[in-house]
Amino acid sequence: MYSTIKEEITSLLHEALLKAEEKGMLPPIGKSINIPLETPRYPSHGDLSSSIAFLLTQGSSARPIEVAHSLVGLIQIDKELVGHLEVAGRGFINFFIAPSRLHRFLREFDEMPLPDIGKGRRVLIEFVSSNPTGPLHVGHGRGAVLGDVLANLLEATGFKAEREYYINDVGNQIQALGRSLKARYLELLGVEHEWPEDGYQGEYLIEIARALLEERKDGCQDFPVDFFAEYALGHITEEMKTTLLNFGVRFDHWISEKGLYKMGTLNKTIQDLKERGYIYEQEGAFWFRASLFGDEKDRVLIRETGEPTYFAGDLAYHLNKYKRGYDRLINIWGQDHHGYAPRIKAAISAFGYSKDTLDILLYQMVSLLRDGKPVAMSTRRGEFVTLSEILEEVGRDAARFYYLMQSSRAHLDFDLELAKQKSTDNPVYYVQYAHARISSIFAQASKRGIRLPPAKEVNLSLLNLKEELEIITKLETLREEITNCVINYEIHRLTTYLIELVSKFHSYYKHHRIISQDLAKTAARLILVRTVQMTIKKVLGLLGISAPERM
RNA sequence: GCGCCCGUAGCUCAACUGGACAGAGCGACUGACUACGAAUCAGUAGGCCGGAGGUUCGAAUCCUCUCGGGCGCUCCA
Structure with missing residues (x-):
């Protein structure tokens, strides 16, 4: 079973804590303590950082910085995992991941499944x-x-x-729907009728009435409301199914x-x-x-x-x-x-x-904006822009990404102009572009007769640039990111993840050649970008968005 | 009136659930295509995290109050 770097470092800290307890350096805190470990904002603070010392000294007179130093003294450093570590600030313990650990991640990437959280539930x-x-x-x-x-x-x-x-x-509104369709039907026949007070005024019912007329001619005038309700329901649900399918x-x-x-x-x-x-x-x-x-x-x-x-x-x-x-x-x-x-x-x-x-x-609620102005909507009055129209205008990929970019807890302004813009205003293309770009690197490579050996046979230690290690670090956090999404229902984090990953890739690509005369280095870099590509594809797939080879 | 959610750069939003100096994109202003895709990259400017207290080593994040916006408070669905 694969463990993440974060899990491995957490367990290093955990062991150090147990030792400290044994030696009586710390009051027994219980083994169940939740060890904080997170990616700091600034690279100079390490790849992962723990504020455990602050937690341990809470409510006591002990100084976090001293506790941090004693803990660090007890940590059994695995050189294949941690390059070095330090105590910084007022008591943070910062870990710098060993490049070899990152290389191992790339090497094993293909056999690495996503975490099994559900266990078949x-x-x-x-x-x-x-x-x-x-x-x-x-x-x-x-x-x-x-x-x-x-x-x-x-x-x-x-x-x-x-x-x-x-x-x-069933229910009142379905009755109202039936009455509305009947009214539209009679209208088409030119029969005198009253418009129901609570009727649905949308154009769509006129279309459905036309379909009914086509099918059954003018023989339905005296049919009960239920008949019309049933007929309208059938049409509307079919329409919904189609729209949803188009939406993926x-x-x-x-x-x-x-x-x-x-x-x-x-x-x-x-x-x-x-x-x-x-x-x-x-x-x-x-x-x-x-x-x-x-x-x-x-x-x-x-x-x-x-x-x-x-x-x-x-x-x-x-x-x-x-x-x-x-x-x-x-x-x-x-x-x-x-x-x-x-x-x-x-x-x-x-x-x-x-x-x-x-x-x-x-x-939260969604408002639809066109030209920066809200479009008023009411099903009852029949004033609305349908999802189907939005899809047609914006496209499935862009629409999905747009919806997923922000936290579901925040009110969303669905701005039609923004959503359909084919520029970096619209990050979906930024992400897809990276995927397409990598495809074209591989096209180029094969044109030059380069074939990529399996990761195991490539000398990945040639990936030692700061940018390269940063990209691998980011790739490695995907499992954790997905776990958080599943547990907290915070789906918007995946779009943020993609944008961050892809931005690192674009920058790297701009500054360094993937394919060069140096065959060994070329192979290592191809493995790297292939892993980036697979990751993009994987995440886009989860989001129901396509990963194009070219665009 | 009561309850829930939201106020972060000019705009749209992040911030790993309490961590170190607040982060992107767009828009504005500079610059970069005679080697793998410029739908890209490098840089500049932009902030009293709505406001006021509090909790503690440490707050955008937790508590109280307050202002502004959304949504609920049906023998509606």
Whole structure:
């Protein structure tokens, strides 16, 4: 099993700590102490730096710098790992990685899998799940990319991840959708009709009405609203599937709310809750005692009218997910649903599932900007730019990268002009360019009849320039970076990683020849840039973005 | 009114989850293509991390207050 440089140095520190405890130099702190070790901002502070001495002296009169020195005295330096180390500042311990350790990383790169974090555990990611009353727009795009990339990351790190879309195909808004389509249909026939008060005014319904007319001629005037609702739903979900596929997002399951009702899931769930004593009747409605489980108040499950609320269906749905045997559930929601989280968490704990098994990843709202000005959007009024239009205008790669560049916790301005610019304004091309550039180095090499031997047969110690060692160091941190992404759901870090890596490469390329008369050095450098290329490709792949050979 | 999130360079955003001197890109201004792709590189300018207190060896990061923006607070979904 491969261990990272960081893990290896951490264990050096760990051993030194144990020794110090044995010798009575330190009070026993317990072996479980979390040893801080991080990449410092400044290269002069080493490749990795630990502030452990500060931690150890907290609350005592001991001086960090002295503790640091004694610890350093106890560290068994492995010359193949650490070039040298020093105590600096007021007590930091700085490690400088031995070049030979970096060379070993390159040599073994091909056989190095990503860390197995999941160990085969099954995770269900539910995302997008937009109401099927109209086309997808920018906001849904953000959820779609986040969910898709998170699923990719989980799969790459040993989880068994499945993607799911929950279709809310019942309820008031679906009725409104049906009435709206019927109105449009009658309109096309020139029949006198009233426009429904809560109708959906978007153009898309006119198109769907035309399709219906084409298919069924004028025989549907007296059909019930349900018929029209069904027809509209079919069209809209098909459209959504197509858009998502164009965006590179594929779902394993499309779950219909109506389907769950038909299976009796809802009734069973409510019955079950009743037996557990978490339901009471008041003012003609049935309430769930959510406040017993951390929600701020109780919630209605069955309305006075006898109809279930959306929450009731969602509760049944979540229970259904658990019954399908997943170890962990992830829901990706827009920030506008955050108030809903305690409710659904209360529901699952009422059924005995730990709240920790459901992670709700919230992303902030997205505004669409054109010419620097926000574009107002409303599904109901039919004013919006669809995701499909954005994709057409910006392109899949650029759109995905744009979404992924910033933390999901921050509000996102999707600026159409910025996103589609083919310049360094748009880092996606900066990254892809590096990949294409390396391809062309290899084209050049083969034109000159150079063939690249396996890394094991190349003298990698010829890679001793500062820039070269920095690039390898950066390559080596990928595993850690990915681990952090998976654990903290901070996907935007991968785009930052790529930009940093690629910037080091471009600079190196500009200043040093890869292919030269010196065959041994050429081979070593080719191994280096090939590893850079493979890394770019790997990460872009996780982000669902192509890695072109030329552009 | 209550709750959640966000305020960092002119603009869009980072900052390894409490570490050492605050980091990129764009925009502005200089410079670099007769050897592997200039969608690139090298450099200059730009900051009271919204504000005020506090916690400690150390704060953009944690706590309190405050100002500004977003989103919630339905028998809507």
